[in-house]
Amino acid sequence: MMKAATAGTIGSLLEWYDFYVFATASALVFGQLFFPGNDRVAGTIASFGVFAAGFLSRPLGGILFGHIGDTLGRRTSLLITVGVIGAGTFLIGLLPTYHQIGIWAPILLTLLRVLQGVGLGGEYAGASLIAIEHAPRSERGFWGSLPQAASPAGLLLAAGAFGLVSLLPHDAFLAWGWRAPFLVSAVMVFAGLYIRLQVQETPEFNRTKDANKDEAPGAELLRTHWWNALLATGARLAETVSGNMIKSFGLTYATLQLKLPQEVALTALTATAAIGVLATPFYGMLGDRIGQRRVYLGGCVLVGAIALPFFMLLDMRTATAVWVAFIVAYNFGPTLLLSVQPSLFTKMFDPGVRYTGMSVAYQVSSIAGGFTPLLSLWLLKLSGGTPWLVATFLIAVAVVSFASVGSALVMEPRPRLLPTA
Secondary structure: OHHHHHHHHHHHHHHHHHHHHHHHHHHHOHHHHHOOOOOHHHHHHHHHHHHHHHHHOHHHHHHHHHHHHHHOOHHHHHHHHHHHHHHHHHHHOOOOOHHHHOOHHHHHHHHHHHHHHHHHHHHHHHHHHHHHOOOOHHHHHHHHHHHHOHHHHHHHHHHHHHHHHOOOOHHHHHHOHHHHHHHOHHHHHHHHHHHHHHOOOOHHHHHHOOOOOOOOHHHHHHHHOHHHHHHHHHHHHHHHHHHHHHHHHHHHHHHHHOOOOHHHHHHHHHHHHHHHHHHHHHHHHHHHHHOHHHHHHHHHHHHHHHHHHHHHHHOOOOHHHHHHHHHHHHHOOHHHHHHHHHHHHHOOOOHHHHHHHHHHHHHHHHHHHHHHHHHHHHHHHHOOOOOHHHHHHHHHHHHHHHHHHHHOOOOOOOOOOOOOO
């Protein structure tokens, strides 16, 4: 179990680290280096557009690696995805800027972001399933949450990395400092490949791989599991939209709109992520005790309830308020949802289409998450610089996810309130 959980977690750590490094760079530096101009807000909007482009390619990766994972194995798919993701991230750290090669700089940045997206499209389901399908059924919430802990861990590493390089003089940070967080991802690539080579294929895949199938996993998914795929897509919206709104747009709102020091927001994100690493397995165990569905429904309610207070706290413009806003909103919102999400979604698909089903649901919903910072900036300008429209949008998304989970045809085990012998 430890080998399986570690194999899933190390790849997810690379995935989330790459994700947050790009998101942080989009908020802080890409607008100036790849989309220069007189209007910094316009440059940031353009960089968020590139950030969103990676999400558009993720469904393609989900279909491709879902097919590989359901036909050739979870392990095979995961070995390929970690290499693709790592290559895209490392090469971004080597890119010349607009002032060096002109229009080719944003074009190459976009292409590498799309490559990242294809690899990321197959990572989530594989990392979750390699742990969950090795685990006893009564403990799948806990073991399935460990790869999810890589999300706050990746945020912790990314925020910490950018926090360190932001201590450089501003000119040095723009000249070369921002590249360091991208280049060090090579270490995680080699670690991920080594660890994943040591793990065995999951028992559930081995039991189904020799079955005679008349159609590809994707076609079978559309024929037999389309409704649950649709519900899983809707269920995930609250997690991906709230996560991107807090970590990416929230960072931009604090530094660009409120003019708060960059270090205040980055240190708040670092502390937020550190707490999230510890909270994730706790939420996973809670799902084993009372049911992942109940925990997820509660998380949707909290996402909607926290939406407006998050921005109200940021508007106070004090370091304490910023810390409280990020820590509470992130750890009682997207972290809670993310922790029980894979074990909940696993129940919605048969093993023969599970990788494909989870990948498609996760990556299609990720498109909404990818465009969240861009949409939030537009809503902020539409409302005259006040965040009430942004908060209203998040509340509406939470309602959609609550309804999707409430409608999902998921059979949950009876609550186990006390430990069994």
